[in-house]
Amino acid sequence: MQRLLTVLSATLAFSGSVFSAEAKPKPNVLFIAIDDLRDWVSYLGHNAQSQTPNIDKLAARGVAFTRSYCAVPVCNPSRAALMSGMRPSTTGVYENDDDWRDAIAPELTLNMHMRANGYTALGSGKIYHEAYTRHQDWDDYLENEGGLPKVPKGQSDGVGGIKFAPLDCKDEDLNDYKIVDYAIDQLGKTHDKPVFLACGIHKPHMPWNVPQKYYDMHPLDQIELPPHLKPGEDLADIPPAGVRMAHPKTDHYPMVESGRWKEAVQGYLAAISYTDMLIGRLMEAYDKSPMRDNTIICFWCDHGWHLGEKEHWRKFALWEEATRAPLLWVVPGLTKPNTVCNRTVDFMSIYPTLCDLCGIDAPKHLEGKSIRSLLENPDAAWETPALTTYTYNSHAVRSEGWRYIRYMNGDEELYDETADPNEWKNLAADPAQAERKAAMAKFMPTVNKDDMNGNPGSGKDKGMSKKARKKKLRQEAK
């Protein structure tokens, strides 16, 4: 009863029923970023082998989105878009080699905007792509303490570029453990200002090297392969631009030939289970934290992953597997436990939603809009599909029932997600779908900036060296 009263009074204070708007304390934010975690979390029911009890418990605290999509299916541009509020079509940050710092001025980012509005910004691990960090934009940051144990010599580390192997080591031997420790320490402290606390976990990014016990949780003889057709069959109705994204010769054919496809799936599931253990530790600290009753939780993942669907591996594609990624929100006084929202949202919504929930102005440059209405009522009207971009002027629009992809060269794909959730039958050439395609195309950006290497955009900067172009972009970003 005491506990119920505590929660109730905190809820009233937060909802403003007791205090005036001025007296209302700003909520803290626990911002959890996961790297390369696709929709294989138990609560989404997409893969029965996945075991994520701690992430499921976090989902049950608030609103779990079932149709949430990244802005870009690649680490660096996904994070740059989410943290700046600007799409790659606006910034030119499309790939991992586009240094976002040359395109996005410091004051435009989420962490800097929170600081400008009275927040202390604390971070650990991978929030931005770690090749391009700007730690002076945070009040305190722990980048990467601890190491990554190596696979012993003589033991296989995977198949080609797909890296997986169980390790003889402890949970705490991996750097993510210490990255979570940092957030746990901060949750245990009393802070004099509201806190934006970001914790970026690297797993389940490759290499899927985690302690053996996580592999043992997913016995090889019980592993099932993801849904797939006979070799060559699925790609047969995909236009050349889509087949180039699948590039099956790079990863898929070698994987099939190796006979180790199931082992790779086991490795990814093991890395997910390790990640789930870390979330359990973090949530235990959250529950004990003095900040708990006035702390918003936003849990997101930078993009999805293919494990052989469409004969494709990794992210770097505009299909469901590469673009769908978990999104969870817990907002004290606003969200209700065990809420599921089936509306389509993309991660451009995160920055404006945090501004909205924290009572700070949303900067004009933000391209997404707040999803507060969906957090209050998951069935609220919502007309906006999710938009994902991968490479210059190549976009996917995802509505609740359909996915429409249009590549730079005009190649198209269209999938009926209700009848064909595996996206096996491309309907783009069907004349009966022309109206639907036109309606969905209206959500694609009309302005598409050149990528930061000067190609293959409008051509106006062609011939400029990479260095000269970066200089120009840096000037423009100021």
Ligand SMILES: [Ca+2]
């Ligand atoms: Ca990633």
Ligand SMILES: [Ca+2]
């Ligand atoms: Ca197909």
